[in-house]
Amino acid sequence: MSSLPETAHRVLAETLGQLVLVRLRGGKSLRGKLKSFDMHLNLVLDEAEELMGDGKWRKLGTVLIRGDNVLMLSPIT
Amino acid sequence: MSSLPETAHRVLAETLGQLVLVRLRGGKSLRGKLKSFDMHLNLVLDEAEELMGDGKWRKLGTVLIRGDNVLMLSPIT
Amino acid sequence: MSSLPETAHRVLAETLGQLVLVRLRGGKSLRGKLKSFDMHLNLVLDEAEELMGDGKWRKLGTVLIRGDNVLMLSPIT
Amino acid sequence: MSSLPETAHRVLAETLGQLVLVRLRGGKSLRGKLKSFDMHLNLVLDEAEELMGDGKWRKLGTVLIRGDNVLMLSPIT
Amino acid sequence: MSSLPETAHRVLAETLGQLVLVRLRGGKSLRGKLKSFDMHLNLVLDEAEELMGDGKWRKLGTVLIRGDNVLMLSPIT
Amino acid sequence: MSSLPETAHRVLAETLGQLVLVRLRGGKSLRGKLKSFDMHLNLVLDEAEELMGDGKWRKLGTVLIRGDNVLMLSPIT
Amino acid sequence: MSSLPETAHRVLAETLGQLVLVRLRGGKSLRGKLKSFDMHLNLVLDEAEELMGDGKWRKLGTVLIRGDNVLMLSPIT
Numbered sequence: 001m002s003s004l005p006e007t008a009h010r011v012l013a014e015t016l017g018q019l020v021l022v023r024l025r026g027g028k029s030l031r032g033k034l035k036s037f038d039m040h041l042n043l044v045l046d047e048a049e050e051l052m053g054d055g056k057w058r059k060l061g062t063v064l065i066r067g068d069n070v071l072m073l074s075p076i077t
Numbered sequence: 078m079s080s081l082p083e084t085a086h087r088v089l090a091e092t093l094g095q096l097v098l099v100r101l102r103g104g105k106s107l108r109g110k111l112k113s114f115d116m117h118l119n120l121v122l123d124e125a126e127e128l129m130g131d132g133k134w135r136k137l138g139t140v141l142i143r144g145d146n147v148l149m150l151s152p153i154t
Numbered sequence: 155m156s157s158l159p160e161t162a163h164r165v166l167a168e169t170l171g172q173l174v175l176v177r178l179r180g181g182k183s184l185r186g187k188l189k190s191f192d193m194h195l196n197l198v199l200d201e202a203e204e205l206m207g208d209g210k211w212r213k214l215g216t217v218l219i220r221g222d223n224v225l226m227l228s229p230i231t
Numbered sequence: 232m233s234s235l236p237e238t239a240h241r242v243l244a245e246t247l248g249q250l251v252l253v254r255l256r257g258g259k260s261l262r263g264k265l266k267s268f269d270m271h272l273n274l275v276l277d278e279a280e281e282l283m284g285d286g287k288w289r290k291l292g293t294v295l296i297r298g299d300n301v302l303m304l305s306p307i308t
Numbered sequence: 309m310s311s312l313p314e315t316a317h318r319v320l321a322e323t324l325g326q327l328v329l330v331r332l333r334g335g336k337s338l339r340g341k342l343k344s345f346d347m348h349l350n351l352v353l354d355e356a357e358e359l360m361g362d363g364k365w366r367k368l369g370t371v372l373i374r375g376d377n378v379l380m381l382s383p384i385t
Numbered sequence: 386m387s388s389l390p391e392t393a394h395r396v397l398a399e400t401l402g403q404l405v406l407v408r409l410r411g412g413k414s415l416r417g418k419l420k421s422f423d424m425h426l427n428l429v430l431d432e433a434e435e436l437m438g439d440g441k442w443r444k445l446g447t448v449l450i451r452g453d454n455v456l457m458l459s460p461i462t
Numbered sequence: 463m464s465s466l467p468e469t470a471h472r473v474l475a476e477t478l479g480q481l482v483l484v485r486l487r488g489g490k491s492l493r494g495k496l497k498s499f500d501m502h503l504n505l506v507l508d509e510a511e512e513l514m515g516d517g518k519w520r521k522l523g524t525v526l527i528r529g530d531n532v533l534m535l536s537p538i539t
């Protein structure tokens with residue numbers, strides 16, 4: 001994966017510093033402030049939280065996510 | 078995967094701005110307006126919805142999907 | 155995967171516009187008219203149908219299949 | 232995978248037109264006349280059959296198998 | 309994956325010598341002092357421990373983790 | 386994987402024509418005379434046998450194994 | 463994966479000829495004397511043993527492990 005479509009890049013760039021919901025392969029969901037990203041969807045989230053089985057969010061702090069685990073990503077508006 | 082067959086590209090290009098159904102590896106189904114795509118099938122959908130277990134669609138807003146999770150994609154006509 | 159064996163390419167080229175059965179990793183079976191293909195087995199099927207658990211075929215319309223999900227493919231004669 | 236060991240290539244070349252048993256990842260077994268192959272183990276089988284759960288072989292006709300699903304392959308002598 | 313986003317690199321570089329929590333694909337969690345990393349997220353942890361099913365941490369000593377197993381990583385503050 | 390460590394290559398080269406035990410991803414075990422190998426661990430075994438669930442070995446004849454299915458390999462001495 | 467971080471290389475180089483514990487994807491654990499390694503974590507272990515379900519170690523002799531199955535590795539001190 002050598003690039004992201006231009007619109008994808010713009011979606012990410014416009015979301016920097018804002019809340020984003022990230023779904024991972026295997027079922028985990030994380031949310032946090034998008035601090036950085038690259039074309040592989042390697043992500044750094046600040047004030048990240050992970051959705052637990054009971055529907056609550058557990059605080060994780062800063063998280064670096066390896067891009068090939070990312071299923072999809074949505075800005076939270 | 079360095080390119081899509083020409084017809085595939087045409088199918089996607091003709092679907093821009095229209096509704097598309099996306100099936101992901103692992104079983105998830107999403108639908109939304111196709112906002113952008115690239116040759117890896119990285120996709121941005123607007124007004125995306127996810128099919129839930131009970132057959133209802135849950136609103137997700139704008140979604141960026143990492144292409145290597147895509148199983149298949151159909152224009153909704 | 156940078157090419158298909160010549161015979162494979164010929165099998166596909168001769169099947170263009172005709173019915174093909176596609177088996178995907180994970181167990182799904184699809185059939186439809188082969189509209190296009192590339193060397194990665196990215197495929198576009200027209201008038202595609204998906205085999206359901208009850209043995210019936212559900213109409214999908216035009217479908218773009220990401221090649222790395224393809225297990226095998228047979229012309230339907 | 233940019234090549235096959237020379238002996239592997241010879242095993243395949245000597246088996247062209249003859250019966251071969253192919254085991255796929257995930258457990259499927261196929262047999263048929265080997266019509267073509269490449270260095271990725273993309274295969275075309277003629278008069279292919281698939282081993283069913285009840286031990287019987289079901290006719291598939293000509294089959295193109297994507298190489299990265301191949302676990303192993305044996306000439307049937 | 310040929311690089312990490314600059315912020316990701318900075319997060320890792322600032323965490324060198326400090327405690328880090330690493331989640332692996334498949335569910336394992338490890339923690340330890342981050343001794344080195346590369347752009348593939350190959351990691352060396354010192355005084356590493358692994359989270360066991362009973363919630364206790366088992367000592368592992370120095371551990372080298374192959375990067376493609378890494379799901380995500382957080383500095384422990 | 387563009388090469389094998391020199392010692393690995395020597396282990397394989399010294400085992401040519403001798404019995405080898407091969408464990409595959411997914412749990413299968415095979416043994417046979419190592420006829421050829423390459424740097425991807427594509428293997429050709431002669432007089433190969435497969436370990437069945439009942440602990441018996443079933444004869445397979447000559448087998449070509451796709452290297453990326455190989456978990457590990459031991460000379461049988 | 464084109465290289466290992468320098469510290470990782472040093473950990474491995476210092477462990478040559480000494481006991482190492484290797485965890486594989488899928489849950490297997492092996493230990494043995496590290497005879498060689500490369501940057502993909504392809505490994506040769508001498509006097510290798512495999513941890514069985516009953517907690518005992520079974521002798522395997524010399525083992526070549528394909529690097530992409532390696533989850534993590536620790537020197538045994």
